[in-house]
Amino acid sequence: MSKLPNVTTSIFTVMSKMAAEYNAINLSQGFPNFPVDERLTDIVARLSKENVHQYTPMAGYPPLMSKIAKLTQSSYGRTINPELELLITAGATQGIFTSILALVKENDEVIILDPSYDSYESPVLLCNANPVRVALNDDYTPNWGTIEKACSQKSRMIIINNPHNPTGKILTEADFLQLEKILSKYPDLLVLSDEVYEYITFEEKHISAHTKNFLLDRCITVSSFGKSFHITGWKIGYTIAPEHLMKEIKKVHQFLVFSVNSISQAAISEYLDVVDVNLLGKFYQGKRDYFLKLLQNSRFELKPCEGTYFQVASYAAISDEDDVTFCKNLIINHGVAAIPISTFYSDHKDQKLIRFCFAKDNLTLEAAAKKLREI
Template sequence: MSKLPNIGTSIFTVMSKMAHEYNAINLSQGFPNFPVDERLVNIVAGLAKKDVHQYLPMAGYPPLLEKIALLVLNSYGRILHPETEILVTAGATQAIFATIQALIEIDEDVIILDPSYDCYEAPVLLCKANPIRIALNEDYTPNWERIEKACSPKTKMIIINNPHNPTGKILTELDFEALGNILMKFPEIILLSDEVYEYITFEEKHISAHTRSQLLNRCVMVSSFGKTFHVTGWKVGYLVAPEHLMKEIKKVHQFLVFSVNSLSQVAISEYLDLVSVQEISSMYKEKRDYFRLLLTNSRFELKPCEGTYFQVASYSAISPENDVEFCKRLITEHGVAAIPISTFYENKKDLHLIRFCFAKDNATLEQAAKRLCSI
């Protein structure tokens, strides 16, 4: 008997597999295809010959914990205690899984805002808890009235993703005020804030839950070095949480992975001395703007992209077919892979929207755009 009977192979795996089979340009899965910073490569090459290949402490490499604390301080003005409030994880997905497994109990409710990334629901179900999926508005802003109505004494957690995958939307001051008001009315609710794209925003600055002092004692923050430093295959992320929540999360973490890849942790620790995270947004803004320019003469309608490295587009002017079938045909007939947005909804709501990843080198974007403009 399956513990997850309604969950199959991830859409990201399906589309990437099809892209490989049909030799299509893969703008589906969210990984960069351009070179990693040469400085980071040189650090790894040097460390490979040093004594960094054995277990590190369960919570993380101590110098890296210190540098994460400094990063959060410089980015958001929040002071952290590295030994009790930070945990290095095997990517953000493991961080989210460990948090939910540690803090959610049988028959409690967890509010998830749709469209939502597919790693939120499964750990809730494995806890024998209830994922409560609340749709965002059509402009992808949260409907706080609807969210508040869904809250009850059974509600244990609200999950937010900011900047938002797949839509590229970022939360505003008004959003955080509304969220804060809800959490004041329901003091037992924990906020899980997935902020893996925190350093990839454009016209408007990212507002982090780190900056909400009234929420910090009941908030778990998830970040990703893989996303920030374009090393998604390293699977290194980190959690920030108050000590009373972190103690419980660490209990689960130690039996999932115990400790995270040692060479990666030491390399990132050294790299943080050389790199400025503030440079990342400008690089991705250039890619976003270039990709949008390349598609000016296409029949796709490009939606606003405020953050992340994803561009949502409507194909309503091209085809009436559902988004999954359109994405499959996009691969088989036109050689470009994208992700159908309906797969991010519980009810598979189809708005004829698809998601492209523009974290690619210019040659890849140009070749993909040429094919897309020919449709």
């Protein structure tokens, strides 16, 4: 009997497979197609001949952990103890999975805000716990009244994603005040803050959980080098949590992966000495603005994008089809792949919205936009 009977092939796999079959331009799955920084590839080439090919310590490569602590301090003003409060993970998804498996027990409830990343629910189910899906408002702001009503004494965790995938929204100071109000009523409620797009923000920087004192003792924050440095295939991220939570997370991690790819850790450790993460937002803002300009004469309505490298667009002026059918026909008939937003909802709420990934080189964006303008 399946432990995940309702889980099927992810929409990302489906759309990328269709894109390959129909030779379509793939703006669906969230991976860049432009080259990795040569400074990083040069570091990897040199390290490949050095003694960095054996297990690192379970929690991570110590020089990298020290530099992440410095990065957290410089980015957010938070001082962490890398030995006790930090874990290098095999991608952010493993950090999320491991944290939920370690901290959520049978019959607990986990609040998930829809539309949501599809990797949140499965580890909850594998814990024999109950995911409680709560929809954001139609403008993708949190409805804190609804969220509070969904909480109970069984609530163990609430997952926030900031900047938010798939919508590109970022949380405000008012949102954190409302979150603090809820946490004050439920002292055993933990927060898992998925911040993998933390350095990809535009007009306004995102407000990190790291900057909120009321969260520091009860929050697990997940980050991704794969997203920040255009190296999604490396599958390397990290998790920060207070010692009493990290102690439990490490217990699961040591039996799940034990330690993470050694050469990747050594390479990123060196790369952090030469790269400026603060330039990332400006780079992707240029991509966002260029994609917006390319589609300004199309029939798609592009929604506000405050962060991430995803652009939500309405096709309501083009078709009455449901968004999954529209995305499949977009590949088959027009040669462009996107992701239907309804697949991020537990009830498959369909608002005639789709998600494009603009983390592509300009030639790809131009070719895709040309096809989209012709619809």
